[in-house]
Amino acid sequence: MKIIKVLSLFTLLSILFSCTDDLNTEPKVELSLEQLLAQDPNAITGILSKLYGSYALSGPNGPGSSDISDDPGESPFLRGIINLQDFTADGMKNRWGDDGLDQLTTTSNWDENNKFFRYLYNRIYYTIPQCNNLLVVLQNVDVENKEQIIAEVRFLRALAYYYLIDCFGKGVLVTEAEAGVTLPLPESSRVDLFNFVESELIDVVNNLPTSNTYGRANKYAGAMLLAKLYMNGKVYTGTDRYTDAYPYINMIVSEGGYSLEPNYGALFSGDNNSSSEIILPLIADAVTSQSYGNTTYIICGSMNSATMDTSLFGNPGGNDAWAGHRATKAWYGLYETNDERGELFWTSGHTYEMNDYKEWTNGYPSIKFRNTNYYAASGAATVFSNTDFPLFRLADAYLMYAECFLRGGGGSSSLALDYVNDVRDRSHADLITAGDLTLDFILDERGRELNLEGHRRSDLIRFGKFTGGTYLWPWKGNSVNGAAISNTYNLFPIPLTALQANPNLTQNPGY
Template identity: 65%
Template sequence: MKNINKKVILALSTIVLLFSSCADDLDTKPKVELSLENLLIKDPNAIQGLLSKMYGTFALSGPSGPDSSDISGPNAGETAFLRGIINLQDFTADGMKNRWGDDGLDQLTTASNWDPNNKFFRYLYDRVYYIVPQTTNIILALETVDVPNEAQVTSELRFIRALAYYYMIDCFGKGVLVNESNFGSTVPLTESSRTELFTYVEQELLAIEGDMPATNGYGRANKAVVRMLLAKLYLNAEVYTGTARWNDALSYTSKVITEGNYTLAQNFVSNFSGDNNTSTEIIFPLIADAVVSQSYGNTTYLVNGSTSTETMNINDFGTTDAWTGHRATKAWYSLFGNLATSTDDRAKLFWTTGHTYEMTDYKEWSNGYPAVKFRNKNFTGTSISTSFSGTDFPMFRLADAYLMYAECVKRGASGGSDSQALDYVNQIRTRAHTSTITSGELTLNFILDERARELNLEGHRRTDLIRFNKFTGGSYLWPWKGNTVNGTSIPDTYKLFPIPATALQSNLNLTQNPGY
């Protein structure tokens, strides 16, 4: 078991604070036994628990164990932020499918029949608008109360808020902008465009970059984390705003690589194992613990969802509770060629026994290969199988930055070099024990495929395919795209998710995305 003392989430247990849902009223303040100001006056160190709570909202469903939730929903585990990202980023794309089909999940896994009443769109939307007002409320309280390390804490809260808004920009394209200037407004807030939200997040990240420490406690943002989010914002700027920002994306990616003091882990699998808190590669993790921070929505969803007693020995992957749900498709594992003869370590992370290469029926467990990339088992030393995962989720890691650098160079960004881009890609491939490539082989299409080989099931794929113009339309088909076995064209409107019907009902200033 990992050293739990290193985990910021534990500080939450010292705070007598019950956050209420902000899904229906974006201006609702948290319900507390004391006002935030009085709580912090009485105990200034309580700010660490409040900060931990806000970090925890990306991995946990709620404050009182796996059956609690910060937002409304019939199943608390379904409402967790990370579970939403996997559902919307990976199952809607080419590499992963889910077989359960429960109330909206079929529509995601087949990229078909999307509508504003799908609860999985609402869960991510509501989670963002839980995080945003709560962080804003704490930031406002800090303007009147002195706490230890106040400037850095405020900057971290602004990062957490910016990260939530990043997913609003990426997934829904617009929304209301809640910040210190309008928090507590008695009238419905106006809708902000994708470009307006982009500009706000960019300005926030640039403003806090200088105040963030070079290093920070495990699971907390530092300067490199802020720069990585800026780089991702710029990497997708052409999609978000219509104006490419490749030079800026390269600049901030380079800062992460050269100034962040991260190095590739020696073994790929170690980044996704129960002791990955020791990884030298993970830039920003979402913390999990099998005892202290249990959740059905953190990596428990990835480990348990990808295992089954029907075809596997689940103890090999450190779990006692298999859910028989997620399998990869050939759009992912075909990128490695023949899995049986491939030397690529990443090609070995598919369970093939008892499963078919083709996914002729996505609801049949034996169709497609489960991805066993994530496991609740230590990479070194012994570990005990548990029903909840203690493996942290690598939201940002260095290999992603290497591939981002290469992509920016190939898209014509200035300030980088083809030789450095090739070196970064080959470092990734060498680590995986597969062949290096030549400069002539380093194309944008190769980079997209390498991103799939390296990063699938880490919440990036839909965004990548959209950036490469391969998500909608019929130029690139994958199994069950558009709800057909061999794939079919889907409309360009699917580059954004529909604004949930509940949000439209709560604020008449909001408008629906085209096509819904």
């Protein structure tokens, strides 16, 4: 998966078979995707890796290539998730301010022209047609483990739709049935999209294998995505779905065979591919899957030779340490003194207060993600990251179990407490009692455990603390001490380019 790279899957995949001499290579045969799989069913492995790669890479030919027409450095999927889920919330702020990034960091003045909204929207609508095209082809060819492959493709499509539902709230529902349709499709509501993804994932969980190749989805990855959909059901549809989330969370924690990684720091190091906790990673490799997105963006963006010894974290320093991301006191201030997770910040030469978010020394850079190994010896520092991104992991499922229980979704009070204390004990944080286990505590614990992993904005919205003035954090509403913001900000605006491309789309309220 880290090595195979396949050309674009849009409608046709051109594969050139050649006759080689000492001087040149001339293309002899050009095959469609269907013809290719009919001739070589084993090619499905490479094609499927391309779909997974759409979440980790910018394009098929290195970090300067892009599957979409957007900037290959700025537009990869995970970079978009970190920008939109973490920088817009209370934990992390970015100082660059380039062409729309200030709007995210200050959670203010969002509009349809912001390129960072466009990047994620375009990446979503790149991945969905890719999946649709392959599903059409798989109807007419035979490949090994065909039902499993189809389930994986449907999972990847559902994952793209999940982020559309969460971030933009509506869009166009296009499946393999509409492949090849050129007329603009009608707008689908958040509820319509939710219902589609729900039905897809229910089928997917039953057809995915209990174990799979590292980096590919198994039934527990499908269950995790479905559980996340249900946990946010009240936000997405107006109807509480916690009782539906519980069986899938319980499936993960009781049947999945996962266990907490003994050392928290190992989850975010270069050899985390051996972790027993990660349910689904986005794979990174410093040589074979280079990208300015993925964990490269997190690690390089958190480094600066002016105040840090970046080599400690596998970063070469200089121009390869981008001096962008720092934690506000709203994140760093969550930790008790003996919590090892609170030690994963660089504090020397930096201030606790972020009086100026554009000043590098205001706020603490997170060193949670790093490009050094935890267990094995580390090689030379590299620009591109070897550290896989844990998109889904067991600690998240443990905290979801406790939250689901507190919200009346089901489960055991003793297990809920045990799971939370297991997470805390791993980092030597003080254990809590049943009386401490409240929803407010769960939100804070999710901040301590999961921040900078693409969850924070969604968590704050689900807990009713993202918009309004009940909960303020530094630079919310473009104020150093935080200011109330409108409920409009619970969704991002639909990008102008999407509105122009499809007259059936309408803008989200307030924009």
